[in-house]
Amino acid sequence: MTRFAIPIAIFVALLVLLGIGLKLDPREVPSPLIGKPAPHFELPELHRAAKTFSERDMRGKVWVLNVWASWCVSCREEHPVLLDLAASGEVPIYGLNYKDRREDGLAWLKGMGDPYKLSIFDLDGRVGIDYGVYGVPETYVIDKAGVIRYKRIGPLTPEIVKEKVLPLVRELGRA
C-alpha cells in the first residue's frame, strides 16, 4: 500500500494545482498601472467634437473611467451596471469611446441610456494603448491625485461594484 502512497500524493497535488489553474482567468493580467499616475490624454468629446477633455480636468476628484465601444458585446452586458452606478450618484463616470465610429457611439448611448458625465472619443486607440487597454470594457478608478487605484478588465458586475468599486471610491473620497 505504501508503495503507491507517494505517486498518489503527487497525482493529487498535480490535480489540485491544475484545478486551480483552470479556475484562473488568463485575461486577468495584473496591470502595471495600479498606483501610477493616470497617463495624460487630451481628447475631443463624443458629443461635442470641438471640446476636449483631459484627465487633468478631474484633479481633486475621485472618478471612474470606463472604456467602451458600440461594437463591444460585453459592454452591452455591463451597461445596466454602469447605469445603476451612475444613478447612485456615488462617483462620476467618464467614458472612453474606444476605436468606434462617432455616430455608432452616439446611437448606442441614445438607445441604451448614457451613464457618463461625458465620453471622450479615441478613434485610433492611442489613449487606449497608454492605458494598457486590450479587452474592452475596462474600468479604472482614479483618485484625487490622479493616480490609478483599481483596474478591471472585462465587464463590471453588480458584485464587483458593491465589493470593490464602491468601498474603494468611498475610502478615496474620505482621503
Added chain:
Amino acid sequence: MLRPLALLLLACLAAPAASKEAAPAAADPVLEKRVMALAEELRCLVCQNQTLADSNAPLAEDLRNQVREKMRQGKSDAEVVEFLVERYGDFVLYRPPLKATTVLLWFGPMLLLAVGFVVLLRRVRRRRQAEAPGMSDAERKRAAELLAGSEPR
C-alpha cells in the same frame, strides 16, 4: 467565466477574415525586419498564445504600428519593450525578466530535472546493491574450490 473566453476565441477566429492583409512592407525593409523581429518576442494580449507578429487582432496591428513608429523615432529595441511593459506589464514578454516572482518559472524545470536525476541515481544504486549480495564464508570457500578445479564430493 466561459462566455468571455468563447467570445475571445470567436474574435480570434474571425479577426483574420475581417482584417486586411498586414500593411504592405513599409518603404523601409530594414525597419520592417526590426519591427517583426521584436514583435516575435512580444505577446498579443487579445489572442494570448500568439505573438504580436502573428496576430491579426486589431490591437496587435495597432501595437505593431506603435513599435514601428517608436523605432522610426530612433528608439532602441529595449526602449520600445519598456514602453510596452509600462502599459501591459511583463506579461507582454515571451521571455520574462528574472525577478523574485519569476525565479520558479526560470529555474523550476531545472530543479525538477535535478530532483528526477537524484531519485534515479538512488534507485540505480539501490538495485545494484540488491543484485550483488555479499557471499557467506561457506559460499566463498566453495567458490575458491571450484576455481581451483577440485570438485568436492
